[in-house]
Amino acid sequence: MTDKNEIVIALLGQPNSGKSTLFNALTGLRQHVGNWPGKTVEKKEGSFVYNDRKYLAADLPGTYSLSANSDEEIITRDYIASGKADVVCILADSSQLERSLYMLSDFAGIDVPCFLVLNMDDVAREQGKEIRVSDIEDRLGIPVVLFSATDRKGYDKFYAALEKAVENKPLLNSDALEAKYGQIPEYVSIRSIIGDISDNSKSSMWLAAKAVEGDAPVVSRIRTLLSDDKAAEFDEAVKNIDKGIVKTGECKFAWIDELISGSVNKSKKTVELGKFDRLITHRIWGKAVVVITILLGLLASFIPALPFMGLGSAVGMLPDPLNEMMINAGCPAFIAAIVCDVLIRCLGFVIQMLGFVFGVTFVFGLLEEIGVMARISYVFDNTMAKFGLQGKSVMPFLISFGCTMGGAAGTRVIDNWGQKVLTIALSWAIPCGAAWAVVPMLSTLFFGAWTPVIIAVILIVMILHMWLTAKIFGGSLVKPENRCGMIMELPPYHKPKWGALMRYVFGRTKDTFIRSLKVVLIVAFVFWLLSYTSSGDASNTVLFKVGQAIEPVTMIFGMKWQTFTAFVASSLGKEGALGVLSTIFSGTGTLSVGMMAGGEQAANLNELLLANITKPEALAFIFAITFNMPCIVALAATYQETHSVKWTSIIGLYYTFTALVLSGIAYHIGLLIW
Template identity: 30%
Template sequence: MGAELQVGFVGNPNCGKTTLFNAYTGARLKVANWPGVTVEKKEGAMKYHDTKFRLVDLPGIYSLTSYTMEEKLTRQYILESDVDVIIDVADASALERNLYLTLQLIELGKPVVLALNMMDIVEERGMEIDMHRLPEMLGIPVIPVSARKRTGLDILMHAVAHHKEKRKDSNLEHHHPDQEKSHHRHEHHDEYTVVYSDEIEDKIDAIILRLRSNNMEVANYRWYAIKLLEMDEEIMAECKVDVSDLVDRSYETDIINQKYDFIEEIVEECLVNKNKKAQATDKADRWLTGKYTGIPCFLLIMAAVFFLTFTIGDWLAGGFEAALDVITGAASSGLAAIGAGEVLQSLIVDGIISGVGGVLTFLPNIFILFLALAFLEDSGYMARVAYVMDSLMSKLGLSGRAFIPMILGFGCSVPAVMASRALEDPRDRRRTVLVTPFMSCSARLPIYVLFSDMFFGKWAMAAAFSMYLIGMVAAILIAFVLNKTDKKKEMNPLLIELPEYKTPNARTIAIYVWDKVKDYLSKAGTTIFVASIIIWFLLSFGTSGMVDDMSESFGAAIGHVIAPILAPAGLGMWQIAVALISGLAAKEVVVSSFAVLFGIANINSAEGMMGLMSTLGEYGFGALNAYSLMVFCLLYVPCVATLAVVHREMKSWKWTGVSVLLQLGTAWLAATLIFQIGSLFL
């Protein structure tokens, strides 16, 4: 058995690279970050015949410059790690653009195998690729595969195993039209896949000579010389030999143009029947990205996603809740039966099961939401949203893509914040994470329902609905203010590929959704577990030990400290402070805390509401206070789970802190304004 073969997967975004990678590794992969950057690194292992392979999925890139983090990282990985073979995954249905990266990879000098993916689409379209001529022109093995149909997978690995010993770009067979006129006719055209104009080739030769005579050791002289001619920042900084007389200007544009000239030659020779059939994607895009139809189509699709999330999700969640009731009942009687102590019983039933279980009941909604999202993403629609919403969002200093997490926020802030990961620009991502929690999530609805029913009579619906509007306005206002205060005004201009529409791949979706669900479960098991215990402790213990009366608990003591701060908003009661704190575990808990704190049984019944209303009335808590409370609940820190993901996405305590302060500040300010201004009129 040979040693392990390390294989790097490189390719353009949307070329099916991840699908191909998943086809080999399945869900058995290790996801980590590349050292020092927030780019995901995926690794998997497999065995083919007697060879062990370690597969590394690199970020999707269009070229190998040093302008973006992903490109630098890929370049570094290929040059510096002990990768044995590069699999260049190319979308055969967009061969012309994909070959550009291929040529750059070949130039790097490591063994490259070209995996021509999506051959099924090529055939469907009535196109043909000359599989004999293409490898001849590129000088590397070319293997047709279909990651979705799982064809060609073994042959590809076979080629990888056999191509690990890098020869020269071998078997090259070029017939360039201008070849006869070149004075570089000698060895170059047999030796290198891409041969540039005489002017550039002369300079490359001169630079290599200069590097060698100065004893500069580099892995690949030709590549190094080309990068110097492109005035590549990283290489220029690194090169200690002065070549400024040879590199009189940047030849980057010339080099790119000449690569594309060669690609045109390849396409001319190897691609038969270009664009034979009218493409379905163009027809769909006439509507989906149309000037007038784009936004309505988007709204319809979003409405459908919502409808599914809430109908099917809630239907499944009902089952979860019923199961939770059964478990709670069984746990209390079981614990009583084995004679567990009162403290232990309370901890398990009131603390852990109600806290963690309460959060788990959202799992079905989250599952459906991410299923729908994965569907939109994998089908190629998501990129269109950026274009459709661009003009609206750019007024807020956000990219069109930021709209997606904000919409999801109506469902649940947790997946919404997680969805901001799809944004490329870190500043864009940060702002989106900051404003998304203001979108009113479904957990806040029980609070609105309870208080608007109690205090607003026939206007109850309007009062509840106004919360959604206030949330949106708050998000938009804050995005606007953040944009105004941001010193770096320069917006990244919109430039995004709109991939071909395709039927989503079940395997890709399954892996994506499972990844998210696993994330959510592990969070419920850790963060929420701990938070539930802490809140239970605060409300069940006081200076005298375990207390039955919550007013003697540590929680009450904290409530008394906080109450005066909330007084300007008309919320200056210690019970409200405690309820709001308990709401950090999950927003619905505010409602159940009110029930417990005011000793009301079955709070959602008519009697329960009457009881709570009269008790609250004794404290002088009226309709205005109720509205202020609803606004506060809408805007303040959503829940521990959201905070945990905010922290994970921001990767900084500072920004998590900013997020918390922003939410608390906005909530206090808005509630106070409403209460104070309202008091003048009522």
């Protein structure tokens, strides 16, 4: 009771129990907000009048429980136990009583008049739950209201329970809970040490249970209430308790289950896994279904790429006529060559690539939006275990499909250093966004309709690569006992938010366009300078001579010196390879003219590439750049995350080496086919 003769009612409930809705409905605009003494926790109070009685409602902070985990919880429980509130209104969500009654069970043992509000009964009814209030009332010994705080017509029931609680001052019957606590040996010994002490309205049962939970403020408070030798005995008993919170928690939940058993009728609704979920969680077919899903996704992502391919090759046609025009208009040959050979050809290449970026981002963004991606990571969790990795390594891997740097940064969730390094090492084997643009584009150019097969083989090689890499490095990086289990909750399927998805897709496409154009232009310009001669005869350039000198070696890996140079450039970023191809194989000072059959000038770069690179060489080249180091920045990111020069260089060299080996294998297989 306040000095203004108001009856104080404290609203206690977990977040989302509808506490604020109730508070607002009761007090309307008669609210004021302050702070709890000495704390920055908000204190909301409001007044209302019912049946000529004045009430003051205190909206306590919404917390999960009354433990000492936060300031809010300590304020809440001390306020309740202080007796400043005449009656405590405890809220719970009717639609999930087994969870939301936890607040009630944590309150049990604080001897303050109270009543229970089972809010959101409309939701519970929709779920087919039928709650028998009178049963629960009998078991608890306090008024219980079943209503919905959003329904203004139902408030009579609430006010009736409130008045009953104010008149009769009912206390919550916690005998059944105490009986459960009695099965915890630690509780029994503490309870016998502290005897019947109490602190304000906190009963000895409540205090003993909190002491078992290792609640620091309660433990030190009890110590002050005990005689010296009892306090020492108490300290000894508290010290030896392990995971006390779990033990009392189990009692509280068992008490809740008993409380609602028989008083809640649920129309049985067995949750069945959806068709797709049953498929992917299948022990044998699961992985196959997932791989096929990814593959179909990739295939579908090529569809939007086709118009870009067309546009890109149209731009790629421009240089020759443009070059002629510029020279006729009196432009110096050097400038005309830069514009045509470097700028426009690169632009054409990048545009051709963009379609794949757009498509891949769209399809995989969509799979994520509707909840399929989560299931993919779920299926591969046990594969992670075989690699010696945590289930959470799946996320960095998935991010690596977009950007290896993001993947490396994503490994920050992995605390174990060895597992972190191994995760980064394996994530390098995953072709990044740039690779998913360059590789399908080149595959389409060289292998046309066979592209899906190439992509499928790349995916298979990727998995084998990761497996082998894990075998090679796993032993020295991870111990099996470092792995600990995880709980994964799959998201429900839902409709995609098209707006957000499209913004993501366009954002990423734009981003890639800018980044790729930069890389391609820089690389192209450097190589163009290296190969430019005013005479048009490139065979005297240093690049050409060095290239021819190393070609016997590079041919072991199935690469002519031109493609090998492009491979080296791809270490800067996969797009770099395009920069090299566009200059070396084209242009007015072209290196390729002499090599071309009949010496006929081809109209566009695509045809030039086809004429100069055989299919086995193209296959070798595709594998070489796919599995080469993702980019120079990824190397830096790897160092940043591992802080190890040794492992960063090992990973870098290992990937350069394996890319060459894979390229050699691809070339020789290619020679057998074509």
